Amino acid sequence: MQVDFKVVVTDFDDIPLGGFFQFALDGSFGLCVADDGGRRAALTLPTADQREQKIWLQLGGLTHQPLIHLPHAVLRPKLSSRAHSVTGSGLICAGAQHFIRGYEAQAQYKTFDVKSGLIAAVADRQAVQFSEWSTGQLVDGKFEEVYSFPPRKAS
Secondary structure (H helix, E strand, O other): OOOOOOOEEEOHHHOOOOOEEEEOOOOOEEEEEEOOOOOEEEEEOOOOOOOOOOOEEEOOOOOOOOEEEEOOOEEEEOHHHEEOOOOOOOEEEEOOEEEEEEEOOOOOEEEEEOOOOOEOOOOHHHOEEEOOEEEEEEEOOEEEEEEEEOOOOOO
16 A cells, blocks of 8 residues: 655654744744854744734744654745735745745844745845745645645634
């Protein structure tokens, strides 16, 4: 029997920087990044049940649970959701690079390069922000959504 499962069940230390993953325990999602000191961290993405739809930087508590790594995840912005200015959580595009901001505290954030998972500087005046985007996988040439930002409540 073959199992069509395009993910890897692993621990946090084996997810590469810039890797998209799902927490096996609660089903929420994250992106593996590195903080200023090079420590591995996660940008935890909001769930539909959370009141505040912010992306948070999580520095600990990730090593003692299985995670589902999606090594071939694809991120797609919703083009109609572009904003006139760059503020808050969302997908930021500048040139050929893509960034996501994660909050450390209520008004303090860090910006991360989506591909490398490293902290990056972005000139907001040269960037476009998308308030809506989704992540998924290409299956037989078709995009299958796994996560949407902001998350939608299940119907």
